[in-house]
Amino acid sequence: MPFTSAGGPPAAKPHRRDQILNAAAGLFARHGFHGVGIDEIGAAVGVSGPALYRHFRNKDAMLSEMLTSVSEHLLEAGQRTVEAAAGDAEAALHRLVRFHVDFALDNPSLISVQARNLANLTEPDQRRVRGLQRRYVEVWVEAIRKVHPDLDEPTARAAAHAVFGLINSTPHSRHLDRDQMAALLYRMAVAAIAAPDLPSARLADDTDLATG
């Protein structure tokens, strides 16, 4: 279980492989996949350089495993979250938000890497990860449309992406403590999801928006 479980105990001590993945995630998040060398990753876990090849086939394999496992985790946990709300559509959506907020706050590096470095995967791995991500988005789209049935699917999908952007913005702001941040993101996300459903109203009114 390589993901921090939001306040749980240190959970034994992850052994090498996971230790390496954690260090690599942090470095990839800060400097990008190509901006980090094998030696730096090794140094970050106290071994030096090529020792990593005892644990991974190559550098790509680290990124691959990292992104694959995070995508799998999000999908699986997302599905369970919805099921756990059995029937109550609104609760399902709100729990989904809650879950994603917690995950983003507890794993900012993984969020960054997944957002920024998908393109550095080999093509088959990329397809696999994209597939998992698509299915995760699908979970959200369904949850959103159950609460807001008059949203067409493309709009719901775009809204889901936008909410991910909102929640995943977390690596870029460290001004609030964790719980305040979680509460803020939760409220903003829920409000944003509800927005496209509202009466059109003030889209073109307050002053003339067409001319600069």
Place this chain on the structure above:
Amino acid sequence: MPFTSAGGPPAAKPHRRDQILNAAAGLFARHGFHGVGIDEIGAAVGVSGPALYRHFRNKDAMLSEMLTSVSEHLLEAGQRTVEAAAGDAEAALHRLVRFHVDFALDNPSLISVQARNLANLTEPDQRRVRGLQRRYVEVWVEAIRKVHPDLDEPTARAAAHAVFGLINSTPHSRHLDRDQMAALLYRMAVAAIAAPDLPSARLADDTDLATG
């Protein structure tokens, strides 16, 4: 004027330097700064390889100029947007949203690069860009707090970052046409900004959120 002006005419034809920056922005956005070679950038504008050194001191200079000019543009245009709404706080905020949405939709590559590749700048350039970004955020924070005076500053700042994340999510979703997307993002952003101000209400109610 290197930025597409939201539907305007092709605007003469950008000369080399800008042409190169545009191509480089697209490539950096897709593959990351280190993932793109000089030769590829050259090829993208029809010249090959080292010809670029007639126009830029080195590869870093391209990224530097790209990010500096986009930050300057955002700050300056953001300030003008607020001034143009002279006095009307709500109009100012909504025009700010409108402006940022338009910019993000018209310059997705620049948005991506600015978000992903800040770390690849030399340290002095990085400071410069960060300074400009900070001042742009400040414009937003002031605008937000004029409309929602009971928000403390850190919260307003965090909210601003979150809204940037929401709006900047645009490179990742191409399901709607431009105008629908603009309208959607505008509504979601405005609703998200208003959210932290609302009565606490349903934060801990619907089903028990504490236990997983």
Place this chain on the structure above:
DNA sequence: CGGGTGTGTTAACGAGCGCTAACCCAGGGG
């Protein structure tokens, strides 16, 4: 006690890439 397995080390190779060197040529102004 002795060898296999797992994990680490250092040295070195080879590819890729940023950048420079050296050369070329179109075109316009004295």
Place this chain on the structure above:
DNA sequence: CCCCTGGGTTAGCGCTCGTTAACACACCCG
């Protein structure tokens, strides 16, 4: 007419970096 300037070419250098090779050693099982 000539040369200067601006923008292009190809060849090649040197460094970085991913990866492999060869070796070392701790521990455990028979």
